[in-house]
Amino acid sequence: xxxxxxxxxxxxxxxxxxxxxxxxxxxxxxxxxxxxxxxxxxxxxxxxxxxxxxxxxxxxxxxxxxxxxxxxxxxxxxxxxxxxxxxxxxxxxxxxxxxxxxxxxxxxxxxxxxxxxxxxxxxxxxxxxxxxxxxxxxxxxxxxxxxxxxxxxxxxxxxxxxxxxxxxxxxxxxxxxxxxxxxxxxxxxxxxxxxxxxxxxxxxxxxxxxxxxxxxxxxxxxxxxxxxxxxxxxxxxxxxxxxxxxxxxxxxxxxxxxxxxxxxxxxxxxxxxxxxxxxxxxxxxxxxxxxxxxxxxxxxxxxxxxxxxxxxxxxxxxxxxxxxxxxxxxxxxxxxxxxxxxxxxxxxxxxxxxxxxxxxxxxxxxxxxxxxxxxxxxxxxxxxxxxxxxxxxxxxxxxxxxxxxxxxxxxxxxxxxxxxxxxxxxxxxxxxxxxxxxxxxxxxxxxxxxxxxxxxxxxxxxxxxxxxxxxxxxxxxxxxxxxxxxxxxxxxxxxxxxxxxxxxxxxxxxxxxxxxxxxxxxxxxxxxxxxxx
Amino acid sequence: xxxxxxxxxxxxxxxxxxxxxxxxxxxxxxxxxxxxxxxxxxxxxxxxxxxxxxxxxxxxxxxxxxxxxxxxxxxxxxxxxxxxxxxxxxxxxxxxxxxxxxxxxxxxxxxxxxxxxxxxxxxxxxxxxxxxxxxxxxxxxxxxxxxxxxxxxxx
Numbered sequence: 001x002x003x004x005x006x007x008x009x010x011x012x013x014x015x016x017x018x019x020x021x022x023x024x025x026x027x028x029x030x031x032x033x034x035x036x037x038x039x040x041x042x043x044x045x046x047x048x049x050x051x052x053x054x055x056x057x058x059x060x061x062x063x064x065x066x067x068x069x070x071x072x073x074x075x076x077x078x079x080x081x082x083x084x085x086x087x088x089x090x091x092x093x094x095x096x097x098x099x100x101x102x103x104x105x106x107x108x109x110x111x112x113x114x115x116x117x118x119x120x121x122x123x124x125x126x127x128x129x130x131x132x133x134x135x136x137x138x139x140x141x142x143x144x145x146x147x148x149x150x151x152x153x154x155x156x157x158x159x160x161x162x163x164x165x166x167x168x169x170x171x172x173x174x175x176x177x178x179x180x181x182x183x184x185x186x187x188x189x190x191x192x193x194x195x196x197x198x199x200x201x202x203x204x205x206x207x208x209x210x211x212x213x214x215x216x217x218x219x220x221x222x223x224x225x226x227x228x229x230x231x232x233x234x235x236x237x238x239x240x241x242x243x244x245x246x247x248x249x250x251x252x253x254x255x256x257x258x259x260x261x262x263x264x265x266x267x268x269x270x271x272x273x274x275x276x277x278x279x280x281x282x283x284x285x286x287x288x289x290x291x292x293x294x295x296x297x298x299x300x301x302x303x304x305x306x307x308x309x310x311x312x313x314x315x316x317x318x319x320x321x322x323x324x325x326x327x328x329x330x331x332x333x334x335x336x337x338x339x340x341x342x343x344x345x346x347x348x349x350x351x352x353x354x355x356x357x358x359x360x361x362x363x364x365x366x367x368x369x370x371x372x373x374x375x376x377x378x379x380x381x382x383x384x385x386x387x388x389x390x391x392x393x394x395x396x397x398x399x400x401x402x403x404x405x406x407x408x409x410x411x412x413x414x415x416x417x418x419x420x421x422x423x424x425x426x427x428x429x430x431x432x433x434x435x436x437x438x439x440x441x442x443x444x445x446x447x448x449x450x451x452x453x454x455x456x457x458x459x460x461x462x463x464x465x466x467x468x469x470x471x472x473x474x475x476x477x478x479x480x481x482x483x484x485x486x487x488x489x490x491x492x493x494x495x496x497x498x499x500x501x502x503x504x505x506x507x508x509x510x511x512x513x514x515x516x517x518x519x520x521x522x523x524x525x526x527x528x529x530x531x532x533x
Numbered sequence: 534x535x536x537x538x539x540x541x542x543x544x545x546x547x548x549x550x551x552x553x554x555x556x557x558x559x560x561x562x563x564x565x566x567x568x569x570x571x572x573x574x575x576x577x578x579x580x581x582x583x584x585x586x587x588x589x590x591x592x593x594x595x596x597x598x599x600x601x602x603x604x605x606x607x608x609x610x611x612x613x614x615x616x617x618x619x620x621x622x623x624x625x626x627x628x629x630x631x632x633x634x635x636x637x638x639x640x641x642x643x644x645x646x647x648x649x650x651x652x653x654x655x656x657x658x659x660x661x662x663x664x665x666x667x668x669x670x671x672x673x674x675x676x677x678x679x680x681x682x683x684x685x686x687x688x
Binding site: 242249252253257258260261268277280 | 555563649
């Protein structure tokens with residue numbers, strides 16, 4: 001029984017992460033399809049330019065422009081090739097840079113050339129116009145790709161506008177020179193104007209298509225989310241079964257083994273030995289029953305967290321009955337002092353059986369994990385807390401409860417809770433291990449190294465029970481030896497037990513001095529261990 | 534050698550390392566009553582190691598999940614020492630899955646028993662493990678005696 005289980009937790013993938021993954025895949029897919037196309041176009045333009053270069057007859061300035069243009073196209077093609085490489089590696093960011101950079105160069109480069117090297121009659125030559133046209137087409141496709149990769153339609157529209165401005169710039173400047181305007185009028189006006197229309201049309205079509213595609217992906221994402229949730233649940237269940245299976249085997253062997261050993265050695269056993277065997281078999285059986293009961297409680301709780309019928313429950317009465325439920329064997333305690341300080345006879349709005357179960361677990365823990373002879377203190381007080389954050393288990397109940405209570409009183413922003421503090425003077429819990437306490441099948445390393453029995457389900461159950469009743473439970477400890485551990489349980493208070501204004505606001509430290517002077521109910525419970533320690 | 538299920542002492546000593554009191558008692562009693570072994574117990578890995586060097590047992594029964602030094606670590610420690618490297622080690626664990634078994638054998642265990650095990654099966658497994666080791670040792674010893682190459686050269 002002193003065996004630790006791995007913490008039962010499965011990383012929950014958020015919906016955002018799933019969608020993010022889809023987005024990334026979508027972009028990578030598009031880039032994978034489109035980038036090679038652009039690279040090919042750019043490369044083709046580059047090859048054509050290089051082939052045309054020796055045969056063309058340019059003015060010296062125009063020749064330079066042609067060479068620079070060709071170089072730009074070459075650089076673009078190279079960058080695209082690099083982009084393809086990174087897309088294959090799944091690195092969207094670098095691939096995007098590899099697309100954006102040539103786009104910028106292609107758009108800004110020629111414009112700069114025009115400004116720096118502008119000469120009348122430049123566009124009289126045919127090849128230069130053809131290159132400009134091919135650049136326009138290539139850049140258009142690049143723009144769309146850049147927009148898709150960065151997933152921003154502003155990138156598409158913005159860069160398209162930039163490109164249009166550039167084309168118009170060429171057009172206007174070319175028309176200013178008589179010779180160029182003559183050439184343009186004859187063949188180039190349409191060539192330059194046409195791409196502008198085509199750009200917008202293609203960008204629009206791509207945008208619409210991508211929108212539809214995105215919607216489909218979202219729907220697929222929903223299916224995927226549902227699927228992964230189901231899978232996680234299934235995995236958790238498997239882990240649970242494996243763990244339970246493991247936890248059951250040890251007591252089963254202890255029980256079965258002793259009985260079998262008795263059968264095998266029947267004649268040779270002394271009465272004392274026989275008694276010991278039976279005793280151990282019985283104890284193992286008890287362990288089994290306790291484990292099965294815990295598991296069933298967990299199962300039941302998980303199945304119907306919402307199904308509880310709250311009634312006015314007396315904290316004292318619940319504590320009283322919990323004390324009788326504690327197994328006197330636990331913790332090998334001889335005599336314990338239980339100090340209950342409940343001056344206002346507070347009542348909670350909860351289910352008595354569940355409250356008793358919580359107290360039983362907490363008290364038995366307090367007894368198990370503190371040295372014999374040290375007292376266990378229980379203090380109750382009324383506190384005001386903020387509403388339970390929605391989404392937590394129990395929130396639904398709380399709303400129901402609130403609706404119920406608001407009939408008799410004006411609903412306040414804060415709710416009244418009864419805070420029950422259980423304090424022991426045991427070893428305490430290292431603060432870094434506190435968050436683990438309420439997890440399923442978790443036992444602290446220190447407890448595993450000790451002989452204290454337990455299956456790691458008690459506090460998990462407590463938490464589920466308390467939260468199911470619209471309350472909350474937590475533990476505080478400094479981890480110092482002898483300073484003990486404090487368990488706080490907050491449960492919705494019953495209206496009648498309100499002491500009036502001035503109730504302390506949570507978290508309120510237990511008032512030790514108050515305890516001594518006004519300790520109303522100090523009970524003493526002497527429990528004798530049947531085994532004598 | 535004792536008769537199976539008999540009470541005669543075999544002269545073999547078995548060390549039982551298990552952190553659960555009741556299980557340790559069960560295993561010890563079973564080995565004593567059914568197998569006629571001398572039994573020494575330890576409640577965790579460190580104590581097990583100490584007890585090993587005290588009594589030099591013929592076989593060790595080890596639980597896997599224990600506080601401090603766990604079963605695997607204990608097995609590795611024992612296998613790393615030339616004195617204990619040949620001692621038969623039997624794992625008795627509640628972990629029943631295949632990968633647990635593999636981990637046990639990988640660590641160096643000779644046998645892997647999954648709880649619950651009947652006392653008879655436990656005793657027989659341990660006896661088998663011890664006898665195998667003894668036979669093995671005897672054979673090696675005999676080989677050493679008859680192997681002329683290992684004998685000192687005659688002059």
